[in-house]
Amino acid sequence: MKILGIETSCDETSASVVENGWRVLSNVVASSMKDHQKFGGIIPEIASRRQLEFIQMVVMKALEDAGMRLKDIDAVAVTRQPGLVGSLLVGISFANSLSFALGKPLILVDHIRAHVYANYLVKKKTGRERPLFKKLPLPAVGLVVSGGHSSLFMIRDFSDFKVFGETRDDAAGEAYDKVARILNLGYPGGPVIDRLARGVRENPLRFPSAALEGSHDFSFSGLKTAVLYYLQKNQGKKDFSLEHVVHAFQESVVRVLVEKSLEACRRKKVGTLLVGGGVAANSSLRARLEEAARKSGVTVSFPSLDLCMDNAAMIAGLAYHKRAGEVRSPKKTCLC
Numbered sequence: 001m002k003i004l005g006i007e008t009s010c011d012e013t014s015a016s017v018v019e020n021g022w023r024v025l026s027n028v029v030a031s032s033m034k035d036h037q038k039f040g041g042i043i044p045e046i047a048s049r050r051q052l053e054f055i056q057m058v059v060m061k062a063l064e065d066a067g068m069r070l071k072d073i074d075a076v077a078v079t080r081q082p083g084l085v086g087s088l089l090v091g092i093s094f095a096n097s098l099s100f101a102l103g104k105p106l107i108l109v110d111h112i113r114a115h116v117y118a119n120y121l122v123k124k125k126t127g128r129e130r131p132l133f134k135k136l137p138l139p140a141v142g143l144v145v146s147g148g149h150s151s152l153f154m155i156r157d158f159s160d161f162k163v164f165g166e167t168r169d170d171a172a173g174e175a176y177d178k179v180a181r182i183l184n185l186g187y188p189g190g191p192v193i194d195r196l197a198r199g200v201r202e203n204p205l206r207f208p209s210a211a212l213e214g215s216h217d218f219s220f221s222g223l224k225t226a227v228l229y230y231l232q233k234n235q236g237k238k239d240f241s242l243e244h245v246v247h248a249f250q251e252s253v254v255r256v257l258v259e260k261s262l263e264a265c266r267r268k269k270v271g272t273l274l275v276g277g278g279v280a281a282n283s284s285l286r287a288r289l290e291e292a293a294r295k296s297g298v299t300v301s302f303p304s305l306d307l308c309m310d311n312a313a314m315i316a317g318l319a320y321h322k323r324a325g326e327v328r329s330p331k332k333t334c335l336c
């Protein structure tokens with residue numbers, strides 16, 4: 001079964017063809033990131049206007065890369081939520097029209113769940129690739145850390161995701177972006193902080209992590225404020241080091257993500273941990289979580305770096321597992 005996925009929840013416009021829920025035949029991503037950089041964050045109206053400009057070209061390229069034509073598609077899948085309303089509407093309207101014109105089902109997919117699902121995607125290479133369903137068995141704990149979300153999920157099957165931990169304020173990626181903004185490092189903050197922190201071996205500086213004992217929730221806004229106060233006091237002093245500041249900030253984020261996700265696996269008695277979202281691309285989080293998971297006997301998985309970011313392959317992949325009743329027939333006109 002070949003599903004055409006469409007993702008337009010924020011500033012990326014993406015289309016992808018995925019076969020049988022795991023083999024990625026194509027994945028095309030266009031981004032309006034550069035248009036937002038001078039503002040230090042996403043401007044929703046600009047994002048949705050760019051979605052309109054990109055969508056058709058991106059879908060046609062995804063089909064071409066997969067060596068397919070529209071008539072070869074079995075279903076159309078699209079991000080339903082969450083996201084910027086204007087951006088989401090572009091993808092949903094486009095997918096809805098396509099489904100109607102082709103007479104193929106439309107499948108609506110949750111963006112956050114799809115970030116976790118990205119762990120099961122395999123890019124088409126030699127023809128010797130295998131599905132990962134046995135290697136990463138369910139039930140699993142899912143950790144999604146992105147610009148808009150930091151959540152822990154219990155996943156019993158691909159139609160049964162239950163949130164049991166969330167951020168009470170900023171998302172992890174949002175904290176990276178805000179700290180980068182305070183430090184004039186540009187947008188998005190995650191990649192640049194990751195790179196600057198990588199060179200630090202020893203660091204006398206340490207910021208607190210919000211433990212929120214007894215809860216699976218996260219909190220990152222206090223950490224961001226701690227960085228701000230530290231800068232107000234110390235910026236310009238002789239021993240001030242930008243690298244130490246971003247490294248100490250990142251340590252606090254990574255420490256709490258590693259501790260809380262493995263504690264969740266222990267409490268839920270689950271042996272698989274699936275990480276997803278933009279912050280899952282972070283080199284320190286990947287290394288530290290892999291090491292700690294090995295010691296705890298947990299199998300941890302991260303998507304490849306490009307599939308940590310917003311992409312349509314994760315949408316087309318998860319769509320394959322939607323139950324029959326959740327798939328809208330092209331004859332109905334209501335999307336709800």
Ligand code: KG4
Pocket residue numbers: 010145146147148149172173174176177188189190191194277278279280281282283308309310
């Ligand atoms: O999942 P994503 O592409 O979009 C959302 O759904 O939000 O995530 C974007 C977020 C941004 O906040 C960005 O700063 C962060 O992911 N990010 C990173 C890294 N690469 C991207 N954070 C930490 N380290 C990275 N290497």
Ligand code: ZN
Pocket residue numbers: 111115146147277278309310
């Ligand atoms: Zn995302």
